[in-house]
Structure formats: structure tokens, C-alpha cells
Amino acid sequence: MEKIVEQGLLYDFYGELLTEHQKKIYEEAVYNDMSLSEIAEDIGISRQGVHDLIKRCDKILLDYESKLHLVEKFTRIKESIREINQISESAISENSEIQRIQQLSNEILAEL
Amino acid sequence: MEKIVEQGLLYDFYGELLTEHQKKIYEEAVYNDMSLSEIAEDIGISRQGVHDLIKRCDKILLDYESKLHLVEKFTRIKESIREINQISESAISENSEIQRIQQLSNEILAEL
Incomplete structure (x- = not known):
């Protein structure tokens, strides 16, 4: 729960710096609380692909916060x-x- | 003057997203009010190179603001x-x- 809150906050601040593709998937996971499998089916990529993309977005957003605070x-x-x-x-x-x-x-x- | 204030504000917020090289030159121009020729001599690149780099930094910082506000x-x-x-x-x-x-x-x- 704590993680979702933090992901939401980071996304609120820096989300516009992600690509449209990243934003779409990240929003489905964090805001719409969809499962990796659901998103994978929806987007047409593998479950692992969705997982990696979300991890990558987490890292991008955290990197911005570590620089800008x-x-x-x-x-x-x-x-x-x-x-x-x-x-x-x-x-x-x-x-x-x-x-x-x-x-x-x-x-x-x-x-x- | 207005421009320097705005450049300073944008740099305060998003400056950490520039490279060390960009930061050094941008700070000399915006904070230390050094002329392009002085910076060019100091860094060892052409006056035109300094000018272009500062314009590029202005654009990078403005792009962040246009996305994040x-x-x-x-x-x-x-x-x-x-x-x-x-x-x-x-x-x-x-x-x-x-x-x-x-x-x-x-x-x-x-x-x-």
C-alpha cells in the first residue's frame, strides 16, 4: 500500500516525463490496480514485458526524485x-x- | 533582468537534470554573470559554442517546465x-x- 502511494506521488510529479506508452501501462498498474496479466493481455505484450516496463518506470521516477527532491x-x-x-x-x-x-x-x- | 530571474528559477528546479559540463557553464553565465567571451576563455571552447550551449540549456529547462509546471x-x-x-x-x-x-x-x- 505504501509503495502504491509513493508510486502515485512520484507519478503525479514526474509522470509527464515518461513516454505515452510507459504512462499508459504505469497508470493501468498503479492507478487502475490492474494485474500484470490483465495489462499484458490488454496491451498485447508478455507479462514479463509489462513487469520490466513498470520496474523501469519506477527507476526513472525515483531517479528524478533523487536529483530534484x-x-x-x-x-x-x-x-x-x-x-x-x-x-x-x-x-x-x-x-x-x-x-x-x-x-x-x-x-x-x-x-x- | 526578468530573463535572468526566470533562468535562475528554472535552474533552481531542474538544474540537477543537466550534465556537469552544462551546469558549470550555465552557472557561470546566469549566476556569476560572466560574459560569453570570459566563459569561452575559461572553459577553452569558442564563444559561439558557449552561446549554443546556454541556448540548449534554456530549452532543456523550459521543456521540463512545460511538462511539469x-x-x-x-x-x-x-x-x-x-x-x-x-x-x-x-x-x-x-x-x-x-x-x-x-x-x-x-x-x-x-x-x-
Whole structure:
């Protein structure tokens, strides 16, 4: 499962650098979760051929990541943005507390 | 100037996909702002050779961006983060107002 997630991420970033043929087979394996035999039958090449092509694509995508580290960079940014997002949600609920402060102080001022 | 900025950004993202030779010459031209003649003398190839190599690198880097759009994506994220950062600075100064509210309400409670 972990591997599929990583393959998907790497493909999201660098997939456009594969050939159309590689993309088609890689998508069927990683996104559509088709078996090697199913893909082999669909494309008209041997099961071993499909296996080798997917391994080759894995290596190409990993090579790009080992040079550019963009999946790693985006993943870190995404974690920080998730934290900022959570904090801002708490801040919004705190803001409703501030609205309550304003309401109370207005009520008190009206009584003074 | 605009071109140098863009060349620098593209190189920051995809530079590791160039060869060592290309990187060396591209860095001298784009980062160290050396003239074609200076680089030609330094490397020991013709001025025209340096010119052609830089054009070729520009094209390679632009081709990666036209496929992956990662500079574009990062630039958009960076703009949003700058805005979030500015807003959070205003929020911090607003927080000092809230501290004043607490101080005042504590003073009043102490008097009641």
C-alpha cells in the first residue's frame, strides 16, 4: 500500500516525463490496480514485458526524485500547510469568543 | 533582468537534470554573470559554442517546465504563503489588543 502511494506521488510529479506508452501501462498498474496479466493481455505484450516496463518506470521516477527532491519538498510544505490550516480553524473559533467579548462589553456599556 | 530571474528559477528546479559540463557553464553565465567571451576563455571552447550551449540549456529547462509546471506551482504557493504570513503578522498585533482586553478586565475584576 505504501509503495502504491509513493508510486502515485512520484507519478503525479514526474509522470509527464515518461513516454505515452510507459504512462499508459504505469497508470493501468498503479492507478487502475490492474494485474500484470490483465495489462499484458490488454496491451498485447508478455507479462514479463509489462513487469520490466513498470520496474523501469519506477527507476526513472525515483531517479528524478533523487536529483530534484520535489516530492520531498512538496510533502513537507503540505504538512506545514495542514498545521497552519488546523491552527487557523482554532483561531476562527477563538474569534467567536472575541465576538462574545464585544457583545458583553456592549451590554455592560448600555447599562452604565 | 526578468530573463535572468526566470533562468535562475528554472535552474533552481531542474538544474540537477543537466550534465556537469552544462551546469558549470550555465552557472557561470546566469549566476556569476560572466560574459560569453570570459566563459569561452575559461572553459577553452569558442564563444559561439558557449552561446549554443546556454541556448540548449534554456530549452532543456523550459521543456521540463512545460511538462511539469513545478516552477509555476511553487510560485503560486509562495505568493499565498507570503499573504498568509502578512495576515498572521496583523493577527499578532491584534493579539496584543486582546492581551490589553485581558489586562483591563483583570484590573476591573480586582476592583469589584
